Amino acid sequence: MSTLASTAPEDVRQEERLYTAKPWTLIWWRFRKHKLAVASLVLLILSYSGALFADFVSPYRPFDIEKLQTFVPPQSVHLFSANGFEGPFVYGLKRSRDPDTARVIYATDETRIIPVRFFVEGPEYDFLGLIPTKLHLFGLDDPKQKLNLLGTDALGRDLFTRLMYGARVTLSAGLVGVSFSFLLGLGLGAISGYYGGMLDTSIQRLMEFIRSIPTIPLWMGLAAAVPIAWDPLYVYVLITVILSLIGWTYLARVVRGRFLALRNEDYVMAARLSGASEFRIITKHMLPAMTSYIIAALTLAVPEMILGETALSFLGLGLRPPVVSWGVLLQDAQNLRSIALAPWLLLPGVAVVIIVLAFNFLGDGLRDAADPYGR
């Protein structure tokens, strides 16, 4: 007991805080130490909010065609001009034709300074689908002038705007797909792990079988069977279902493994021997111990779905125009000529890579933090 007396009261309080911290607090404390994972979390929150408020964040509408503004390169926002500080602005563009190839080329006109304004009026839209408004996060005062942060495509559509709208589809496809897989995986994994026996064996066999089918050809085959004439919304749902049909085995394996491990834990038996009902054991003992692992596994499954959707749409088998998704946007970058002419068309691909990396980092961080009681 003299050891206790020799430690400062501050330490004791610290210790007591650790000893009485809730499991999720401990997980959060551990997660916080992964700087990259925390940064990824912030990035993902920003991206998803950007997608949710795409119409507000982007200055234009995704289908606004500007015939005189095709293949405009990304414009950079400046703060200082030759005259000193100006606040955010872009230079005007001078449009001309290359005398040899007759291609349109753009040059910045340093004499024309066009200030970038925040909360400007632009094309009308319904905020969150409810409130009609014209307010946009940023834009130019003069509706004749265009602000193309990431350039434009062959039809003069603003790539930044399309990227934000595309994020809605691509990012949500990951979540929707994962929720489908999750339902399947959790259900079958839990049944398999909890009941065991013949049921477990048959589900195991089924999973083994599904894993022995090459994923992408199967996706492609199924996706190709989706009738072209269908409503884009149906196609979207169907594509995510197809993606999840194959992805669930991984989740089911995680869930089953946890269930099996937990079922044999002494504390679960202790609860049973105290007379706890099946329901109580599952809800009070097993599920709380699994949630953090499942969340980590889900996080790691999202990027697979995003990559799947992008790949299918890129190949023209998934979502098709007029739906805007990152995979659809990348279709424009399929041939060498257009990339050579307008390399910024690859930017949706960069966005995919960043989001996928962020999910991977986040998932890794979560997985490391998932068991705060590791011995």
Add this chain to the structure above:
Amino acid sequence: MAGETLPPMPPERLIELNDVAVHFSLREGLVRAVNGVSYHVNKGEVLGVVGESGSGKSVTVRSIMRLQPKTALDAGGAIRFRLPDGSVTELNRLPRDGREIRSIRGRHIGMVFQEPMTALSPVHSIGTQIARTYQLHTGASKEAARNRAIDLLARVQMPRPREMVDVYPHQLSGGMRQRAMIALALTCEPSLLIADEPTTALDVTTEAQILDLLRSLQAEFGMAIIFITHNFGVVADIADRVAVMYLGRVAETGTVDQIFYHPKHPYTRALLQSIPRLGQKRVHRLKTIPGMVPDPFNIPAGCVFHPRCEHAVAGRCDVAEPASRTFDGGQIARCHLADSLPELVS
């Protein structure tokens, strides 16, 4: 610094540890896992090292083999080992992956680990593992090494050694695996065998078989053994001399009789009294040591055992760390009160 002033080792001495310290630098702070351990082993002698978990007994023997984890810091002390040609090397000065220490490991010092299940490679047959060691140290042919493996398996009393040589560890029972492990450690007839809790994972009857085997092998090969255990019964069974460790220090060393019948350190006494013995007159309560082993980040000041010691004297035991004191018959205890404790009533 200690190395230069140490007296030369007497000729019968095989290995001597002087004031060995091993620390670990962890995120939570510096852990002094081993903090001034001194003991020695003479040729052909069995030293039993006893202590509870966290006493540093395993870390100490790993520093003999220079097998500490990479996070370990050598924090001083000397480990001197006599080679068969009579020369003495200071093991603690050898680089961890150097040629010299490698020529000692497995050849002059063999080691047996606690978990025979995981301590043998799962993807090599036991014969392959033994033969590789033999070839490494003797340059023998494959054929000779295989024969050596069969011979060793026979010597550790494995049934059907000619078949067992091609068997994989997971096909064997715990006791058989431990026999294979011992055969592996004895491949080159080392002069010192380090056994780290070799019987802890085994059942009593198997434990007895392994202890008998070790004893007969020791008579046959004439090697010395450092036998680590937490079981006083096992020590009493096999050791000539005993070192009792507590919190990274040696509390007491002496012959097995001295430790069991005339313990001088209150910790040794308390431990001996806290274990139930067969045929002991039925007592209702066991004697206990109050409190628990402190965690390695909060090692008590003064004598590390004082908070749990029934004889501790305030102002002395909680202030000054006691020095090792030598008594008649070479018994050494680290306690301020070692010669003034009341006689044991047995």
Add this chain to the structure above:
Amino acid sequence: MVGFIIRRIAWAIPTLAFVSFIAFFIIQLPPGDYVTAYAAQLKHSGEYLSPDQEELLRQQFGLDQPIFIQYLDWIGNILLHGDFGRSLEWNANVSDLIWDRLGLTLAISTLSMIFTWAIAIPIGVYSATRQYSFFDYVFTIFGFVGKGIPEFMLALVLMWLGFVYFNFDVGGLFSAEYATAPWSYDRVIDMLKHLWVPVVVLATGGAAGLIRVMRANMLDEMGKPYVETAYAQGLSERQVIWHYPVRVALNPFISTVGWALPALFSGDIIAAVVLNLPTTGPLLLKALQMQDMYLAGSFILILSVFTVVGTLLSDILLAWSDPRIRYG
């Protein structure tokens, strides 16, 4: 061991049967059937089929039979005569179209896999043994990024870089003058010049993943007691690492060989479309886009068979390398 292989093969057979059924099912998925599509094609060229004629054709092709009978017909033709049906789009027998391309695909995939392993294993071992060193971090970052970049993206970027900075079209497998030329020494050299791009593209993603797996496995294994035993035997660090933990850490690798090949096939499809390679990928894509279902179904069937066989092979390899499984 023999018993194990027999049992394993016995299990592969129902899987193959089921896989083939799925492939057939996919062929049947789009609305309409072969005759509808054939009629549409004829209509395109100005001819017209009456409903009666269509019905007659259906009977002739057995399309009025229940789906299961049709399946038996289809699979029977494949198994007994190697007849995969006819491609409408190419107006040719499917089997004439695919074998050439499959050969090239197999070559590229195998090469990529060897390349992947040659990179991933040493780097994984290095990263694990020098944990938290500078290069460990470099490889870790490579691992993450490599896993995050989809193959087609990498292919696009490589093509763009090659075109803009080296003025060199890295697409295709042959330069224009060799594309249709018969095989010759020069043609092989020309192919090798082009081959590195798909190999790099396919190997990057795979290697990135495998480095991470290898590193994690190695770290796991190196903490195990048998490694300490090996050190205590007097082996040097190099001997210990390559003879013990690497041997064990490779097991999960071996178990993925079977999946690695089909996974490469899958990756190859998309990369090959981008890089315009004369492999199976673009043909399958085209078949799917045109709903040329016999061709597509055959591809799916063959790729699935490869996967099943690959899995079977890796299971056997694993049993061969790990006595715990062999005798388990």
Add this chain to the structure above:
Amino acid sequence: MTALADDTLISVRGLKKHFPIQKGWLQRVVGHVKAVDDVSFDIKRGETFGLVGESGSGKSTVARLILRAYTLTAGEILFRQPDGSNLDISTLREAELRPIREQMQMIFQDPYSSLNPRMTLLDLIGEPLIIHGRGSQGEIRDRVQELLTLVGLRPEYVSRYPHAFSGGQRQRIGIARALALNPSFIAADEAVSALDVSVAAQNINLLQDLQEKFGLTYLFITHDLSMVEHISNRIGVMYVGRLVEVAPTEALFAKPLHPYTEALLSAVPEPDPRARHARKRVALKGEIADPANAPSGCAFHPRCAYATDRCKAEVPELRDMGQGRKVRCHHADGLSLTGVIPA
């Protein structure tokens, strides 16, 4: 159902548990592990019954069967109710078992895995109270604090999580949980084996104090023979799923009747260096048999120095030898075996 002697709390009769061995992809049953095979014994009210045996002997399975953690393959478990009647609990369903669970509890070996790390001590120790509706939230909290004090932990620890405690303390938390419902019977499965010597002694003393205070009956399972001698009144020795000998502690240690018991006792390493040469160890040939493939007849015969052809052919019965002793050996009458303590 036969009547129980007045002082008997639990009577186990012909207990069997066979686990199927499944193989292949279709999980066909290719055999059975006879983990427990025809085990019968009584536990008297207020006594400590020790069950010893090597790993794989089935001793833990016996405890789990009595507590009905597993379903039995065969056998009866008679349990005396507080009103004096006895009840066969071997065939009760989970719902019918609930009132029984209040009377019998278990202490686990591993102090780490037996406590849910995501629950506070209040939730952990209070769980049985909540399940059986013992009082309001406030009352449960008071009771948990009382239990903590009882096992020597500070009552203000209620809101801590298990990771705050050392192995020995966790074991005490487990004891407090087992005591929560005032059971009459506790099965302690290797309850102190995982602990350090000095801590094990503290917990053994605690168990003995609690037994005295509440008149508890223990089934004490261990492989540590010195410990079992210290704590038990009577002992059962198991070998490969069968009980080979039952006897009062002193009698068993002084003069075993079964050759296996003799060998087991002689293998115990004694903390007495002078005794090592004085004592003769009974060498056991070979290894403990595999319960999936037990030898014919008496499972011990391949290792037994006294075995005859009869032992190979015929399974011996557990015979009553008088003075509360039972033994499962054909030759028990003719053998004169040596124990490890003076008679």
